[in-house]
Amino acid sequence: MTCAERLRNYRQTRRDARVAVAGWLAAMAWVLGVSWWLGMERPTVLWWGVPKWFVLGVGLPWILTFALNSWFSWALIAQAADATPGPVHTERGDSRSDA
C-alpha cells in the first residue's frame, strides 16, 4: 500500500466523516425541534390515526435521511469505482513486528 493511497484514504474518509457528523446534527435538530414544537399541541392532531408530530418530526426525516444516505453511498460507490484500485492484499498479521 503506497504512501499516496494512505494519504488519499485519510483525506477522503475524513471528509466523509464530516458529512456524517453534519447529517447527524441536522437530523437531531429536525427531530427534536419539530417533534417538540408540534408535540405540544393539545389535543394531539392525528393524520390517518397517527400523530401529526410523528409524521413530520420523525417519519419524514427518517425517510429523508434514508434518501440522502442512499444518494451519498451511491456517489461514493461511483467515485470509488473511478478512483480506487481493488482491495490491496499485503503481508499482514503475524508478518509485522509486534509492538
Place this chain on the structure above:
Amino acid sequence: MPRRGRFTQSGEIREAMPDTFSADALLIERSVSVVLSFVLYIAITFLLAWLAQRKARGQRFLEEFFVAGRGIGAWVLALTWVATMASGGTFIGAPALAWQYGWSTHIWIAGFMVITLTGMGILGKRIAFLGEATGAMTMPDLIRDRFESRGLGAILAVITLLLYVAYLVAQYIAGARVMEVALGMPYWAGLLLVSATVTIYTAWGGFRAVAWTDAFQAIVMLLGILLALGCALHKAGGFAPVSAYLAQQSPELLAPPGPDNFLPFSQALSFFVIWPLAVLGQPALMSRFLASGDQRVISRATLINSAYVLLLYPSIMTLGILGRYLAPNIATPDQAMPATIIAAVPTWLAGLVLAAPFAAIMSTISSFLLVTGSAIVRDLYHRNLGHALTDRKAQMLSQGTTFLIGAVALAIAFRPPEYLQYIVIFSSTGLASTFIAPTILAVFWPRATRAGAYAALFGGFGCFLLQYVLSGTRSWLGLDPFVWSLSLSFLLGILVSLSTAPQRKELRVAWFGEGEA
C-alpha cells in the same frame, strides 16, 4: 432502580431479571408449526456454519477465524452489523417501552435513523483500510499499533472481555426466556439449548460462520417483524382505533414527553447522542469492518443497512404501540411483543415471528463470543504476551477459548448475581465512553499521542463511572452521563496529546501519508 434499566442499547437489563418474563403468564397455543420453525431455524444455522467452515479450509487460521480472511461482501457485512446491533432487548425491551409509553418512544429510538451514517460513515471505511494496511484483526490491535503501546491494547482487551461476558450472560438468559415462551421448555433446558447451539457453531466456523448465520438471522428478524406488523395492523383495523384507545387511556400516550415524564427534552437529546455514537465504541460492531478489505463493500453495505434500519426499528416500536390495543392485559410490559404476536399473528405463522427475537439473541451472542475470544487469544496471548501461534495452536486456543467463555457465561446464567444487571447497564454506554475517543483520535488525528489516548480512555471511563454511581442515568442538566463522559474524554485526549511529544514521524506517515503527518 436507575431509569436506564429500560434504556440500554440492547435492553439487556430487562433480560437479566429472570422474574420479569414469565412463560406461565402467557397461555400460548404451541402448535407443531412453532416447534418446526425452531427446528428448521437451528438446522439452517448449522448448515450455514458447516458451509462456512468448508470454505475456510486451507486458509491461515487466525485471520480466517477472526476476520474471515477480510473477504466478506456488502450484504453479509450489512446484515451481520445490524444483527449484532439488534439483540434480545431490541425485540423485548423496546416494544415493552412502546407499549408502556406510547408514541413518544419513536423519538427515543429516532437516533437510529443516522446510526448507519455515523457507524459506517465515520469509522467504517477508515477502519477497513487500516485493517488491511496494518494487519489488525481486533480493535485493541489497531489502537495498540497506532500508539505503539502494549498497555493500551491490554487494557482495552481486558475491559472488552469483562463487560462483554456480562452482556453474554444477559443474552443467554433472554434466549432461555424466549424458548420458555415459544416452546414451553424449562428455563434450564432453554439455557442449555441456546448455549450449546451458538457456542458450537461459533467455535466451529469462526467469523465467517458468525457472519453468514448473522445474515440469515437478520433476514428472519426483519421478515418476522414485518409480518407481525402487517398482521397487527390488519387485526387492529388501522391506526385510528388504536390512537383513539390510547387517547382514552391517557392523552400523554400520544405526545412527548409521554406518561410519567418518560422522555424530557434533555433525555431525548441524550438518546440522539447515545444511539448514533455508542455504536462507534462497540468492538463487536467496529471489528466487522476489519473483515472487509475493500472500501467499496462498506459503501454498498451502508446503503443496504440504512434501508434495513428504516424498516426494522420504527416497525418494532409501532408494534409495541399496537400491542397496547391488541394485548392490553399483560402481566408486565416485557410480554408486549410475544403477547401481540399471539394476539395478531395466525398460529401457523407464529413460529417464524417468534423466531425473530431468538435470532436477534443468537446473533448477538455469537458476535460477542468471537470478540471475547479474540481479546484473549489475539490480543492478550499473541500480541501482549508475545507467544507465537502456529495454525494448529491458534485453532486449538481459539476454539477452546470460545467454549470456555461460553461455559463461563452459561454457569453464571444459571444463577445470575444480583449485581449483574448493573454491570450490563454500565457496559452498554460505559464501553462506548471508554473506546470512542481513543479510536477516533487514533485513526483521524495524526497529532494524537499515546499519553492522549490513555487520558481519553481513563477520562471517559472514570467520568462515566463516577456519574453513574453518583446520579444514575440523569446527570448534570438532566443529560445522560454518556454525553458528559464522551465530551471529557475527547477534551482530555486532545489537551494531553497537544501537551506531549508527537508519535514518531515514520509511524504517522505510515498511518496518514506524507502530506498530513
